Amino acid sequence: MDGIHDMGGMHGFGRVEPEQDEPVFHAPWEGRTLALNRAMGYTGVWTIDQTRAGIERLPPDVYLSSSYYKKWEMRLENMIVDLGLAGRDELDAGHALRPGKALKRKLTAADVPNTLSRGSFSRPAPGPARFKAGDKVRTKNIHPATHTRLPRYARGKSGVIEAVRGCHVYPDTVAIGRGENPQWLYTVVFESRELWGDAADPLLKISIEAFEPYLERA
Amino acid sequence: MTHDHDHEHGSELSEMQLRVRALETVLAEKGYIDQAALDAIVEAYETKVGPHTGARVVAKAWSDPAFRQALLADASKAVASFGLLNRVGDHLIAVENTPKRHNMIVCTLCSCYPWEVLGLPPVWYKSAPYRSRAVSDPRSVLADFGVKLPAGTDIRVWDSTAETRFIVLPMRPAGAEGWSEERLASLVTRDSMIGTGLPKNPKEVA
Incomplete structure (x- = not known):
C-alpha cells in the first residue's frame, strides 16, 4: 500500500528530537495498550502483518497527528470490531453487552515471560533460493x-x-x-x-x- | 512536525486513559484477556527488558573474541548461549562498526526494533523525522544527535523491512583496557547499538 507509513526519503518532517531520560511509557494507558495488543495477538486472532496493515489503513491525517500508542489503540479497536470480537456499541458503553467468542487460547500472567521473545518466522523452503550472495x-x-x-x-x-x-x-x-x-x-x-x-x-x-x-x- | 507524542495535551491523555480502560474492560468481560497478564507485560517492559541486555552482549563481544565471532555469525544463537534471556527470538543480526564503516538501523515502514536486547524503541526511532531521513541523509540525522563521524567514514543503513532485527556492535573505545565486562557495559549506550550514537568515553564513567 502506497501509504503515509512508507516514509523513507520524504522531506519536511524536521529534526530528530531525542528525549533525555525518556520513560518506557509516557502515560499508563500506553503500557496497557501495548499489553492489550500483545494479549490479543496471543489469542491467535491475527498475525503481526495483519496488525501492521491495520496501522497502514488509518487515514493519513490521523496517522501523522496521532502518537504511536494512540495509533495502536485505534488499530486495536478497528480490528476487534472488524473481526466481530466486540461491537462499537460495547466499546462506547465500556462493558460487554453480549458474550464473547471462543478463542484458541488466552494469555495468563504465568505465560508472559515466555511470550516476551519473538517467535520464528522461518518456514521450510518450497524450493531452492533463486539468488545467492553477490548476484x-x-x-x-x-x-x-x-x-x-x-x-x-x-x-x-x-x-x-x-x-x-x-x-x-x-x-x-x-x-x-x-x-x-x-x-x-x-x-x-x-x-x-x-x-x-x-x-x-x-x-x-x-x-x-x-x-x-x-x-x-x- | 516534531515529536508526535501527546503527553503535553492533558485532555487527549485523559480521553485516551478512558478509551483504553473501556477497551480493556470489554475484552476482559468477553473472556479474551486476563488483566493479570497485562500487568505482567507492563511490568516486564518497565523493569526487565531493556538496553542493559544489549550492553552486556556488546561488552562480552569486546572482551571475548570467540563470542564476538559467534555474535557476528548468528546473533540469536550467541545471545541465547549467553543466558541473559530465558529465550531469544530468531533472526537477530549483529552488524559491526569499524574505523572504515558506521552502521545505522531504521525501520522506514513502521517501528521494527530488536526489543529483546534493546527494550521498547524510543519515540524518536518511531518518528517521521528519523524514519524519513535515516535512509537518505544519515549524516544529518547523526548531526541531530551531536555525532560527527571522521571524514571518509562509510555509512551503511539497514532498513528493517522484514522480521530480521539488527543490533550495532559499536567499536570499543580506547582507554578501557583491562576493564571487566560489567564496567565495559557501562560505556555502551542504547543509541550506540542503534547507530545514532557512540559508546561513552571511559573517562566519563571512570
Whole structure:
C-alpha cells in the first residue's frame, strides 16, 4: 500500500528530537495498550502483518497527528470490531453487552515471560533460493493497494544480494489472509546514488530485507 | 512536525486513559484477556527488558573474541548461549562498526526494533523525522544527535523491512583496557547499538 507509513526519503518532517531520560511509557494507558495488543495477538486472532496493515489503513491525517500508542489503540479497536470480537456499541458503553467468542487460547500472567521473545518466522523452503550472495538484482516496480514490505524508495532499483536470510512467512499474502506462502528473504544493498541521485552521499549504502517475489535478475 | 507524542495535551491523555480502560474492560468481560497478564507485560517492559541486555552482549563481544565471532555469525544463537534471556527470538543480526564503516538501523515502514536486547524503541526511532531521513541523509540525522563521524567514514543503513532485527556492535573505545565486562557495559549506550550514537568515553564513567 502506497501509504503515509512508507516514509523513507520524504522531506519536511524536521529534526530528530531525542528525549533525555525518556520513560518506557509516557502515560499508563500506553503500557496497557501495548499489553492489550500483545494479549490479543496471543489469542491467535491475527498475525503481526495483519496488525501492521491495520496501522497502514488509518487515514493519513490521523496517522501523522496521532502518537504511536494512540495509533495502536485505534488499530486495536478497528480490528476487534472488524473481526466481530466486540461491537462499537460495547466499546462506547465500556462493558460487554453480549458474550464473547471462543478463542484458541488466552494469555495468563504465568505465560508472559515466555511470550516476551519473538517467535520464528522461518518456514521450510518450497524450493531452492533463486539468488545467492553477490548476484545483481533489480527490485520490481510494484504498487499493491494491500500490505507490502517493499518500500517505495527501493522499487525499480538495482542492487546486490549481500546475504540470504532463509525462507520466511511472506507478509504480502499473510496480511490479506492468503496464507504464509513462504519466500526466500535476502539482504539487498543499494548504492546511495541509485536511490537518491547524483547529489547523494557517495559514502552511503542502504540495504533492505527483500522477499524473493520483489526481485528480478539484473 | 516534531515529536508526535501527546503527553503535553492533558485532555487527549485523559480521553485516551478512558478509551483504553473501556477497551480493556470489554475484552476482559468477553473472556479474551486476563488483566493479570497485562500487568505482567507492563511490568516486564518497565523493569526487565531493556538496553542493559544489549550492553552486556556488546561488552562480552569486546572482551571475548570467540563470542564476538559467534555474535557476528548468528546473533540469536550467541545471545541465547549467553543466558541473559530465558529465550531469544530468531533472526537477530549483529552488524559491526569499524574505523572504515558506521552502521545505522531504521525501520522506514513502521517501528521494527530488536526489543529483546534493546527494550521498547524510543519515540524518536518511531518518528517521521528519523524514519524519513535515516535512509537518505544519515549524516544529518547523526548531526541531530551531536555525532560527527571522521571524514571518509562509510555509512551503511539497514532498513528493517522484514522480521530480521539488527543490533550495532559499536567499536570499543580506547582507554578501557583491562576493564571487566560489567564496567565495559557501562560505556555502551542504547543509541550506540542503534547507530545514532557512540559508546561513552571511559573517562566519563571512570
